[in-house]
Amino acid sequence: MDQALFYHRFHFAFTASYHYLFPQLTMGLALLIVLLQGIALKTGGERYDRAARFWGRIFGLAFVMGVVTGIPMEFQFGTNWARFSEATGGVIGQTLAMEGVFAFFLESSFLALFLFGREKLGPRRHFATAVAVWLGSWASGFFIVATNAWMQHPVGYELDAEGRMVLSSLGALLGNPWLLWQYVHTMAGAVVTGAFTMAAVGAYYLLADESTTTDGNPGSENAEFGRLFLSVAVPTGLIAAVLMAFPTGDMQAGAVARHQPPTFAAMEGLFRSGEPAGLVLIGQPDMSGLRLDNPLEVPAALSFLTYRRWNARVEGLTSFPREAWPDNVPLLYYAYHIMVGLGTIFIAVMLLAGALLWRGTLSRARSVLWIVMLSAPFPFIANTMGWMTAELGRQPWTVWGVMRTTDGYSRTVEAGNALFSLLGFMGLYLVLGILFLFLVQREIGHGPAPAPILRSQEA
Amino acid sequence: MGTVWFWLVAALLTTYVVLDGFDLGAGAIYPAVARTDRERRTVLKSIGPVWDANEVWLLTAGGSLVLAFPKLYASSFSGFYLPLMAVLWLLILRAVAIEFRNHLEDRVWRPFWDVVFFVASLLLTVFLGAALGNVVRGVPLDAEGYFFSPLWTNFTTRGDRLGILDWFTVSAGVTSMLALAHHGALWVAMKTDAPVRDRAVKTAAWTWPILVVAVALVTVLTFRVQPHVPERLHDEPLGYAFPALALIGLGLSLWMRRRGRDAGAFLGSVVFLAGMLLSVAFGLYPMVLPASNDVAASLTVHNAMGPAHGMRVALFWWIPGMALVAAYTVFIYRGMRGRVDVDREGY
Numbered sequence: 149m150d151q152a153l154f155y156h157r158f159h160f161a162f163t164a165s166y167h168y169l170f171p172q173l174t175m176g177l178a179l180l181i182v183l184l185q186g187i188a189l190k191t192g193g194e195r196y197d198r199a200a201r202f203w204g205r206i207f208g209l210a211f212v213m214g215v216v217t218g219i220p221m222e223f224q225f226g227t228n229w230a231r232f233s234e235a236t237g238g239v240i241g242q243t244l245a246m247e248g249v250f251a252f253f254l255e256s257s258f259l260a261l262f263l264f265g266r267e268k269l270g271p272r273r274h275f276a277t278a279v280a281v282w283l284g285s286w287a288s289g290f291f292i293v294a295t296n297a298w299m300q301h302p303v304g305y306e307l308d309a310e311g312r313m314v315l316s317s318l319g320a321l322l323g324n325p326w327l328l329w330q331y332v333h334t335m336a337g338a339v340v341t342g343a344f345t346m347a348a349v350g351a352y353y354l355l356a357d358e359s360t361t362t363d364g365n366p367g368s369e370n371a372e373f374g375r376l377f378l379s380v381a382v383p384t385g386l387i388a389a390v391l392m393a394f395p396t397g398d399m400q401a402g403a404v405a406r407h408q409p410p411t412f413a414a415m416e417g418l419f420r421s422g423e424p425a426g427l428v429l430i431g432q433p434d435m436s437g438l439r440l441d442n443p444l445e446v447p448a449a450l451s452f453l454t455y456r457r458w459n460a461r462v463e464g465l466t467s468f469p470r471e472a473w474p475d476n477v478p479l480l481y482y483a484y485h486i487m488v489g490l491g492t493i494f495i496a497v498m499l500l501a502g503a504l505l506w507r508g509t510l511s512r513a514r515s516v517l518w519i520v521m522l523s524a525p526f527p528f529i530a531n532t533m534g535w536m537t538a539e540l541g542r543q544p545w546t547v548w549g550v551m552r553t554t555d556g557y558s559r560t561v562e563a564g565n566a567l568f569s570l571l572g573f574m575g576l577y578l579v580l581g582i583l584f585l586f587l588v589q590r591e592i593g594h595g596p597a598p599a600p601i602l603r604s605q606e607a
Numbered sequence: 608m609g610t611v612w613f614w615l616v617a618a619l620l621t622t623y624v625v626l627d628g629f630d631l632g633a634g635a636i637y638p639a640v641a642r643t644d645r646e647r648r649t650v651l652k653s654i655g656p657v658w659d660a661n662e663v664w665l666l667t668a669g670g671s672l673v674l675a676f677p678k679l680y681a682s683s684f685s686g687f688y689l690p691l692m693a694v695l696w697l698l699i700l701r702a703v704a705i706e707f708r709n710h711l712e713d714r715v716w717r718p719f720w721d722v723v724f725f726v727a728s729l730l731l732t733v734f735l736g737a738a739l740g741n742v743v744r745g746v747p748l749d750a751e752g753y754f755f756s757p758l759w760t761n762f763t764t765r766g767d768r769l770g771i772l773d774w775f776t777v778s779a780g781v782t783s784m785l786a787l788a789h790h791g792a793l794w795v796a797m798k799t800d801a802p803v804r805d806r807a808v809k810t811a812a813w814t815w816p817i818l819v820v821a822v823a824l825v826t827v828l829t830f831r832v833q834p835h836v837p838e839r840l841h842d843e844p845l846g847y848a849f850p851a852l853a854l855i856g857l858g859l860s861l862w863m864r865r866r867g868r869d870a871g872a873f874l875g876s877v878v879f880l881a882g883m884l885l886s887v888a889f890g891l892y893p894m895v896l897p898a899s900n901d902v903a904a905s906l907t908v909h910n911a912m913g914p915a916h917g918m919r920v921a922l923f924w925w926i927p928g929m930a931l932v933a934a935y936t937v938f939i940y941r942g943m944r945g946r947v948d949v950d951r952e953g954y
Contacts, residue, residue: 216699219662219698220695220699222670223691225680226673227685228685230753231681233673233684234680234681237674237677237913238913238914241677241921242674242917242920242921244669244670245671245673245674245921246928248663248666248669252663252666253932253936256662257660257936258935260655260660265942267951308914312914314914315916315920316916558688560685560688561685568692569689569692572696576696576700583703583707590711
């Protein structure tokens with residue numbers, strides 16, 4: 149691969165993957181905070197209000213990280229992908245500008261009111277600001293996924309005389325059949341991240357509190373918050389984890405199979421067409437032998453999952469010309485399998501925790517609490533793998549079937565300059581990540597109980 | 608359609624400079640007006656609820672630029688690659704400084720972020736002006752309308768190897784720094800009590816005359832570096848309204864400040880900044896990125912314009928959407944009017 153192209157791709161992949169660690173958390177937490185704040189409003193429960201404040205502080209930290217790592221994304225379309233922007237700006241400019249107009253303003257304006265306006269606004273209007281932040285963050289997700297969905301499955305455009313892609317129908321762009329399932333799938337993934345994070349903190353508070361092991365002892369105040377977090381996060385997480393697999397994940401995979409068949413074959417690790425085709429669970433792609441080593445597969449399952457017929461034919465990679473293949477088949481294959489594998493585990497973890505919660509014994513089941521706590525990082529990995537599947541799967545196209553990635557990067561920006569800023573971002577993001585974790589750890593250590601001293605960051 | 612969007616994007620960028628300008632300016636004068644931790648928290652609190660929404664104006668201007676002038680967005684963002692990356696890093700550091708500072712009460716942590724906030728804000732005020740200076744001066748565009756600017760070369764404003772920094776763009780950067788420091792000082796004066804308020808008024812007082820000299824100087828330089836600007840004014844004398852507006856703003860801010868009317872003085876500065884930016888927009892029109900090598904190769908509202916149908920369709924959601932934004936922006940600023948009380952939760 150051309151060196152400049154390589155650095156521009158790596159630049160975007162790195163900054164985008166890092167960026168998305170934060171929005172997935174804030175979009176998920178935004179919904180959970182609305183739930184907590186809604187319960188507080190309805191029942192007048194001081195405890196739920198405290199819990200909402202606590203998660204509001206963590207949300208605030210993650211939100212800043214999301215904002216500061218998000219601004220470079222808006223710039224990079226122009227700085228690193230100038231020819232792509234020039235050719236597609238007439239279409240993706242719509243959704244990118246909409247994100248600013250309808251989402252960013254809402255989010256950033258009302259977050260300030262949510263964090264700072266509690267006393268001035270009164271409970272009802274304060275709850276409305278939480279809802280506005282949630283709507284803003286989810287609208288932002290919608291417009292970005294709409295942009296990506298168009299790149300995956302371009303609709304509502306035509307080519308003009310200069311070869312540019314121009315908008316022909318805004319309705320088609322926003323009603324892209326690819327968009328609906330991709331959006332719900334992405335949001336469900338964000339809720340899984342938020343719910344697992346909240347549940348993990350809850351589990352940690354219970355595990356860290358010795359007194360909770362005996363029956364009937366309510367434990368410390370943090371332990372009571374731990375129970376509260378679990379009671380909200382586990383049902384939410386269970387619903388989201390199931391939604392992520394079915395119907396949204398299933399419909400997504402179906403769309404890939406229909407519209408991006410070589411991508412589908414690569415994701416599934418299917419080199420040769422099968423009639424029926426088996427579902428590969430584990431195995432390592434061998435790109436010189438064009439086969440999967442050490443495969444573990446469920447016979448005929450892929451045919452059934454894809455076409456709902458046990459003996460349906462599924463095309464393998466070798467049925468397509470080599471230049472139509474995604475350029476990194478093994479990485480695409482692993483990303484997809486890690487995502488699906490983790491997604492399945494999430495359902496199992498939440499089912500287990502949910503069953504115990506329903507029987508009222510979760511807060512004493514230490515082994516399950518351990519599992520819940522240690523699960524926290526994995527939704528971040530699964531969401532990242534999901535985006536890698538989408539982006540690697542779209543290769544070698546930047547706009548599927550219309551514009552190749554090799555034609556999209558900024559020709560005037562040399563490899564050396566791209567590497568310079570890539571290294572800069574890596575260094576800066578490393579430091580920011582450490583500081584973020586440090587501050588979140590302090591918040592968790594401090595807990596949601598009212599502070600004895602004035603919490604100056606709220607001031 | 609190109610002209611309509613030219614003025615819409617110009618309005619977005621002007622609003623951005625007026626709004627984010629005061630919080631950047633507050634950062635640029637931060638160590639001069641706020642000495643103790645309490646005073647510093649007061650200044651930060653005066654911008655705390657709004658700095659983020661203020662930055663969204665820049666993002667929305669960026670998004671609207673992609674929509675309306677994809678060619679300009681692509682050419683300028685890739686051509687100004689290095690300074691834009693520096694701007695991104697500074698924006699990141701500054702935002703993090705504002706948000707992280709108060710999380711820890713510590714004599715190492717807080718002063719560290721104070722320095723980061725000050726330096727990043729100050730540099731950004733210079734960069735914004737230098738960026739505008741580059742757009743006014745123009746860049747050497749190739750046949751496809753692209754270019755790549757090194758950070759500096761020989762500091763001259765002519766020739767085919769222009770740098771981002773030359774004596775003209777540096778002057779523009781310094782003028783911008785003065786204008787935004789003055790703007791930020793008047794904001795802080797309006798939002799705080801003595802002693803911070805008094806120091807801010809003093810800062811505004813001594814920056815004002817230097818700013819007037821700098822503006823006069825940079826105007827003369829602009830007329831020399833970019834002859835299109837005086838030609839435009841000559842052809843359409845109505846355009847003198849914009850520089851006149853800037854002068855009225857400068858006068859108003861002086862007059863109101865002398866009378867101790869903090870809000871009036873800030874309003875004067877708002878009018879001044881808007882007048883200056885709209886003057887530049889008017890002076891460049893119909894060019895959006897002049898070519899320094901050959902005027903005919905310049906990017907204009909016509910040849911850099913996006914697809915007309917999409918731009919027309921976009922007006923149907925853009926105008927009501929921005930009207931809504933304006934409504935709640937006003938709501939939020941009204942909600943936080945008055946001077947900051949650092950000891951109270953909320954604002």
